[in-house]
Amino acid sequence: MKISYLFLIILLFGGCATKTLPPIKKYTIDENIKKVNLHISNCKSIKVEFPKSNDEIFSKNIIYQKGLEKNSYYFSKWYETPNDMLYKYILSLLQKNRICKTILPEDFNGNTKFILSMDILDFVQKFYSDKSYVEVRVLFYIKDKNDNIISQKLFNETAKCSSNNAIGAVKAFNEALKKLMQDFTIWLDETSVL
Numbered sequence: 055m056k057i058s059y060l061f062l063i064i065l066l067f068g069g070c071a072t073k074t075l076p077p078i079k080k081y082t083i084d085e086n087i088k089k090v091n092l093h094i095s096n097c098k099s100i101k102v103e104f105p106k107s108n109d110e111i112f113s114k115n116i117i118y119q120k121g122l123e124k125n126s127y128y129f130s131k132w133y134e135t136p137n138d139m140l141y142k143y144i145l146s147l148l149q150k151n152r153i154c155k156t157i158l159p160e161d162f163n164g165n166t167k168f169i170l171s172m173d174i175l176d177f178v179q180k181f182y183s184d185k186s187y188v189e190v191r192v193l194f195y196i197k198d199k200n201d202n203i204i205s206q207k208l209f210n211e212t213a214k215c216s217s218n219n220a221i222g223a224v225k226a227f228n229e230a231l232k233k234l235m236q237d238f239t240i241w242l243d244e245t246s247v248l
Contacts, residue, residue, distance in 0.1 A: 080133040081116070081224040083231055085143055097154035097248040099166040102145055105137045105192075107174040112137050116220050118179040118186070130220030136177045140192070140231075144172070147235055153242055168248065169197040175208075179215060179223040186215040188226040190234055196247055204247045209234050 110117060112135050115126035132139070141160075148157045148170075158166055176191035195206035213230040215222035242248065 076129050079130050079220070080114075081130065081220070082133040083139045083143065083224075084228045085146060097168065099156040099158065100148070100154040100168040100170055100196075100248075101158045101162055101166040102141070102148065102160060103169060103171045104160045105140050105144075105172045105174050107137055107177070111135075111174050111177050116179070116223060117177065118181065118223065120181045124178070127220045130224075136174060140172070140174065143231070143235070144170070147239065151239060154248070165199055167199060169199070169201070171195050171197060176210075177227075179226070181218065184218070186218045186222065186226075187212050188215060188223055188230050190227065190230045192234065192238075194238060194241070196245065205245050207241050209237055209241075211237075 110124070113126075114131045114133070114135055116130050116132060117124055117126050119125075145157065145159065148154070154168070156166070158164075171194070173193040174191075175193060176189050179186050179188050189210070189212050191208065191210045193206065193208045195203050197203050211230040211234040213226040213233075215226040
């Protein structure tokens with residue numbers, strides 16, 4: 055009798071052990087950058103610092119918020135952290151649009167005339183009843199070689215998700231970032247410090 059119970063238990067738990075989970079889907083932002091006509095001509099060099107954020111954003115989790123509760127999708131992740139993706143995006147944007155004669159990454163040890171820093175304050179999908187939106191908030195600031203802030207601006211973009219899931223969020227993040235980067239480029243062009 056004990057053997058038949060043991061056999062039944064093994065059969066029940068054995069079926070659970072063979073169940074496979076779906077693979078994790080990894081997403082990235084669209085780095086297709088348009089060239090913009092800019093008027094900057096005097097900027098000789100700028101160094102781009104790696105974006106700062108809190109630990110929640112500095113992860114590969116796609117974060118969503120319902121009310122006061124924040125969670126992340128189980129089977130959908132970013133390919134890289136938002137910090138990594140934004141850093142590469144900004145470097146490409148500056149180089150493609152020739153913002154300065156020389157655009158340098160953070161690990162460059164020499165002196166530059168300007169330093170571009172950024173703080174990612176929000177990178178989240180927010181649910182409101184049956185709709186969801188993504189919100190991207192980034193504070194950009196330009197510092198001189200002595201680390202004095204000479205100009206700063208907060209950019210805040212929202213975009214409606216086409217669906218209330220991770221793929222809808224990723225599409226909306228791309229839309230919001232495209233608009234945010236356009237506004238950021240215009241701000242850089244109009245700032246009198248460069």
